[in-house]
Amino acid sequence: MDETSKPALTPLERRSVGALAAIYATRMLGLFLLLPVLALYARQLPDYSPEMLGLTMGAYGLTQALLQIQFGRWSDRYGRKPLITIGLLFFAAGSLIGAFAHTVTMLFVARCVQGAGAVSAAVTALLADLTRPEVRTRAMAFVGISIGLSFVLALVLAPVLDAAIGVPGIFLIMLGMALAGLVLLHIAVPIEPVSTGGAESRELSALADMLMRPALRPLYAGVFALHFIMTATFLSVPQVLVGDLGIAAAGHWKIYLGVFVVSLAGTIPLILVTERGSRSLPLFVFAVVLVAVAQALLGLDHAHLWRVLAALTLFFAVFNYLEARLPALLTLAAPGTDRGAALGIFATAQFLGAFGGGALGGVLLGRFGLTGVFWGSATIAAAWALVAATGGTAPAFQRGSD
Numbered sequence: 001m002d003e004t005s006k007p008a009l010t011p012l013e014r015r016s017v018g019a020l021a022a023i024y025a026t027r028m029l030g031l032f033l034l035l036p037v038l039a040l041y042a043r044q045l046p047d048y049s050p051e052m053l054g055l056t057m058g059a060y061g062l063t064q065a066l067l068q069i070q071f072g073r074w075s076d077r078y079g080r081k082p083l084i085t086i087g088l089l090f091f092a093a094g095s096l097i098g099a100f101a102h103t104v105t106m107l108f109v110a111r112c113v114q115g116a117g118a119v120s121a122a123v124t125a126l127l128a129d130l131t132r133p134e135v136r137t138r139a140m141a142f143v144g145i146s147i148g149l150s151f152v153l154a155l156v157l158a159p160v161l162d163a164a165i166g167v168p169g170i171f172l173i174m175l176g177m178a179l180a181g182l183v184l185l186h187i188a189v190p191i192e193p194v195s196t197g198g199a200e201s202r203e204l205s206a207l208a209d210m211l212m213r214p215a216l217r218p219l220y221a222g223v224f225a226l227h228f229i230m231t232a233t234f235l236s237v238p239q240v241l242v243g244d245l246g247i248a249a250a251g252h253w254k255i256y257l258g259v260f261v262v263s264l265a266g267t268i269p270l271i272l273v274t275e276r277g278s279r280s281l282p283l284f285v286f287a288v289v290l291v292a293v294a295q296a297l298l299g300l301d302h303a304h305l306w307r308v309l310a311a312l313t314l315f316f317a318v319f320n321y322l323e324a325r326l327p328a329l330l331t332l333a334a335p336g337t338d339r340g341a342a343l344g345i346f347a348t349a350q351f352l353g354a355f356g357g358g359a360l361g362g363v364l365l366g367r368f369g370l371t372g373v374f375w376g377s378a379t380i381a382a383a384w385a386l387v388a389a390t391g392g393t394a395p396a397f398q399r400g401s402d
Contacts, residue, residue: 007134012190016130017139019188023084023181024123025146027091030114030174031060032154033161038107041167047103056108063115065351072121072344080126080192083119084185090117092178098171110171120350121343128331128343129192134275136331141271141324145264148320152260156253211345215333218387222288223326223346224353225384229291229377230319231357233298235365236373237312240302244370259312266317271324284325285389290318292381299374 009017042048042056075083094114101107124143131139161170211217241247241255270287274280294315301307327346334342357377364372 007132009131009135009138013131013135013139015188016127016190017142019184020123020127020130021143021146023088023184023189024120024143025150026177026181027088027117027119028147029150029154030091030095030177032151033158033170033174034167035154035158037158037162037167037170041162042104042107045102045104045107047105049104052104052108056104056111059108059111060115061351061355063112064118064120065348065355067116067118068121068347068351069344071118072125072342072347075122075125080122080129081185081189083122084126085182087117087119087122088178088181088185090114092175092182095171095175095178099168099175101168101171114174118347120347124327124331124343124347126189126192130190133332137271137274137324137328140328140331141267141320144320144323145267147323148260148316152253152257155256213333213342216330216342216345219326219330219333220346220349221387222322222384224349224356225380226291226319226322226326227350227353228357228360228380229295231354232361232364232373232377233295233315235358235361236298236370237308240298240308240370244303245305245308255309255312259309260316263313263316263320266314267320270318270321274321274325281388284322285385287318287321287325288381288385288388290314291322292378292385294318295374295378295381299371299378302370302374 038056042052071083071087091114094110094112094116097113098107098110101110124140127139127143128136158170161173165172211220238252241252247255270283274283294311297307297311297314302311327343330342330346360376361373364376368375
């Protein structure tokens with residue numbers, strides 16, 4: 001095999017990637033299915049208030065952020081599979097509570113319990129444990145693409161399922177997906193390597209080291225920025241489609257599906273160039289700059305359909321790439337004995353970014369309108385690109401090339 005040939009995934013790696021991507025994607029599908037319908041459902045319940053609805057919508061992300069680090073640390077110490085099992089059981093229990101909830105308060109409890117199954121870091125760490133460094137970006141890309149497909153599928157299915165079985169029925173579907181994930185985990189996922197990290201005597205010092213390590217801090221900041229921008233984008237884009245472009249909400253799924261499919265034509269070459277070339281840091285910075293460009297294009301003009309479609313396609317192409325590249329870089333830069341702890345911090349930054357994008361995006365929307373949200377996101381992306389270009393992200397690439 002010559003130097004430019006990309007290594008193929010082994011059968012064991014393909015099996016690991018497929019099963020873990022399915023587990024991750026089905027959990028995210030359950031989360032996404034509720035987003036378009038939960039607010040309308042909650043308004044019908046006796047204890048509804050806007051404040052309680054906001055808490056209910058954010059409860060999942062809040063408990064995810066609070067517990068990601070701890071689940072990652074425990075996965076280093078006790079193994080990935082046991083912690084993923086516990087997390088899926090929490091998700092199943094929360095789904096069952098939600099199926100029988102008749103108040104917004106109980107929906108809040110259900111979402112908190114679902115979020116307590118904070119297994120993102122453990123799943124990503126297990127995927128890293130079961131794949132070689134040279135194919136890891138591709139493996140993470142499969143997970144990222146599966147999550148994107150889950151999002152698009154949820155936008156298509158949620159209104160249909162709500163009309164057919166209601167929100168309680170959607171919760172029951174989430175319960176079924178959690179149980180299916182447990183079956184996949186214990187039947188399809190290969191045996192994990194023996195855990196060698198996370199001893200109690202060094203857990204806190206290791207966590208502090210993972211938090212402060214120069215090669216990792218820019219990656220935490222990067223995933224915060226990426227999900228800040230993603231959440232702010234979806235705070236604004238649906239309103240653009242309805243208000244500026246006159247597209248009924250029932251037809252939005254066609255826009256998202258088309259944009260996502262076309263964007264893969266940009267994502268896949270970025271991944272292939274990363275795996276084959278040595279100039280991965282410039283390519284990474286270029287991708288972040290493209291995020292800023294996409295948001296600036298939306299800020300400049302979101303009143304013409306084809307310009308909006310072009311900007312969204314560009315955004316999704318680089319978002320999918322960065323969504324795969326960031327965790328791959330983190331797993332290369334973090335030591336294997338404490339990889340779960342590092343990924344726990346990473347996942348926490350991701351969920352906090354999503355929360356920040358919604359909270360600050362709402363402030364920008366109220367004060368400056370849709371244009372303000374897009375330019376705010378462009379500013380965040382530009383600042384991220386500046387940090388990466390001036391060497392802030394370089395240690396992660398140096399470590400990854402060792």
